[in-house]
Amino acid sequence: MSKKIAIIGGGIIGLYIGWKLSQKGDRVVLFEKKTETEADFKCCSGLVSERINNFIPLDDTFIENEIKSCKINFPKKQIELIFNPKHSALDREKVIRELIRLNKEAGTEIKFGYEIKEIPVGFDKLIFCDGANSLIRKSNNKKQFFRLGAQLVINEKNSNNFVETTYINSGFCWRIPRGDTIEYGIVSKPDILVSEFDSFLKSFNKSKSLGIYHSAVIPQPLSFNSLFFSEDKNVFLCGDALGLVKPWSGGGIIWNLTAADILLKNIDDSSKYKKELKRKFSWQILKGRISNSLVCFIGRRCPFLLPSKIIYDNDFPSIIKTLFRLIKKVKSANV
Numbered sequence: 001m002s003k004k005i006a007i008i009g010g011g012i013i014g015l016y017i018g019w020k021l022s023q024k025g026d027r028v029v030l031f032e033k034k035t036e037t038e039a040d041f042k043c044c045s046g047l048v049s050e051r052i053n054n055f056i057p058l059d060d061t062f063i064e065n066e067i068k069s070c071k072i073n074f075p076k077k078q079i080e081l082i083f084n085p086k087h088s089a090l091d092r093e094k095v096i097r098e099l100i101r102l103n104k105e106a107g108t109e110i111k112f113g114y115e116i117k118e119i120p121v122g123f124d125k126l127i128f129c130d131g132a133n134s135l136i137r138k139s140n141n142k143k144q145f146f147r148l149g150a151q152l153v154i155n156e157k158n159s160n161n162f163v164e165t166t167y168i169n170s171g172f173c174w175r176i177p178r179g180d181t182i183e184y185g186i187v188s189k190p191d192i193l194v195s196e197f198d199s200f201l202k203s204f205n206k207s208k209s210l211g212i213y214h215s216a217v218i219p220q221p222l223s224f225n226s227l228f229f230s231e232d233k234n235v236f237l238c239g240d241a242l243g244l245v246k247p248w249s250g251g252g253i254i255w256n257l258t259a260a261d262i263l264l265k266n267i268d269d270s271s272k273y274k275k276e277l278k279r280k281f282s283w284q285i286l287k288g289r290i291s292n293s294l295v296c297f298i299g300r301r302c303p304f305l306l307p308s309k310i311i312y313d314n315d316f317p318s319i320i321k322t323l324f325r326l327i328k329k330v331k332s333a334n335v
C-alpha cells in the first residue's frame, strides 16, 4: 500500500531515497532548508568509484576527470593505490540537479527553503537525511565524533589521472585534478585545520586567497555502535545523519547509497534495516580503522615494507588481500 513519507534533507542521499520511493508509488514530501538555487552546493569532492552507476544513471557528461589512482606521500616513500573499480571526480552540482529532476519527474513534492525544526507529523514514515548535524541526532544527545573537511578549488587546468594524498598528524590532505580546476583539500581536527592546510598549500606554492574555500563537518565512525538509529520504528536515519562514512577517507557517497538501498528494502521493518546494515558495515568500519592506522604507522616508521603499487578497492577493501601483499613484500625483501 502506498505510504506518505517525509524526507528531511535534500542532499545526495535524501534525493536518491526520495526518487526511489516516488518511483515505487509512495507519496513523498522532501524538505530541504536551502532554496532551489542554493541546493546544488555542498562542500564535497565528489570522488567516487564507478559503483555510483549501480544507483544513479550518470553518463560521461557528469564526470570532470577520470581518476585511475591515488598516490600517497610518506616522508620517505610514495605508494600508488590503483583504484579497482575506477574512480571519477564528478560534477557534484550537476548530479544534484539531475536527482532533483528525477524526483520531480517521479512525483516527489520538494519543499525548498523549508527548514525542519521539529519532528514533522502526519506521515507514515520519516527519513532523516539531514547531514552530519542531523536534528534528530542533536535532540538525542548521543555523543558524536567529527572531523572537519575543507576544500579549495583553484582555476588551473590539470587533467592528470591521479589524486595525491599526504598524511598529516591529525588527518590527511589531498590534491584532485579536475580538468579545468585543481582541488586542494584537508580532513583534520577543527582547531589545527587552518594552519595545517596553509602548510600543505604552501608546499604547492598556493594560498587560500587564490580560490574559493569551503568547509564542513564529517562524521567519524569509531565502530558500528557509534552510528545512530531511532527507537521509533517509523523513523529512519541515512547518509551523514546516520554517521556512516569510510573511516579512512570520510567518503560517504557509495557507502550511504548502499545503506539507502538497504533502507528501501526494509522500510517496513526498522530492526531488519539495522541488522542488515550491521552485517554489511560493522566489519568494514572496524577493518577500515585498523588498516588505516596500520598503513600510517608503517608508512612513517618502516616505509620499505610497503609496496610501491597496490591494486585497491577504495569502497570495500579486503584486509586479507592487503596483508597478503604486504607479507609477500616482506618475504621478497628478506630473500
Ligand SMILES: Cc1cc2nc3c(=O)[nH]c(=O)nc-3n(C[C@H](O)[C@H](O)[C@H](O)COP(=O)(O)OP(=O)(O)OC[C@H]3O[C@@H](n4cnc5c(N)ncnc54)[C@H](O)[C@@H]3O)c2cc1C
Binding pocket: 008, 009, 010, 011, 012, 013, 014, 031, 032, 033, 034, 042, 043, 044, 045, 046, 047, 048, 114, 115, 116, 117, 129, 130, 131, 132, 135, 149, 150, 151, 185, 215, 216, 217, 218, 238, 239, 240, 241, 245, 250, 251, 252, 253, 254, 256
Ligand atoms: C570536504 C569534503 C569532501 C568530501 N569528499 C567526498 C568524496 O570525494 N567522496 C565521497 O564519497 N564523499 C565525500 N565527502 C562526504 C560526502 O559529501 C557526504 O558523505 C555526503 O554528501 C552525505 O550526503 P547526505 O545527503 O547524507 O548529507 P548532505 O549532503 O550533508 O545533505 C544534507 C541536506 O540536508 C539539508 N538539511 C540539513 N538540516 C535540515 C533541516 N533541519 N531541514 C531541512 N533540510 C535540512 C542540508 O541543507 C543538506 O542539503 C566529503 C565531505 C567533505 C566535507
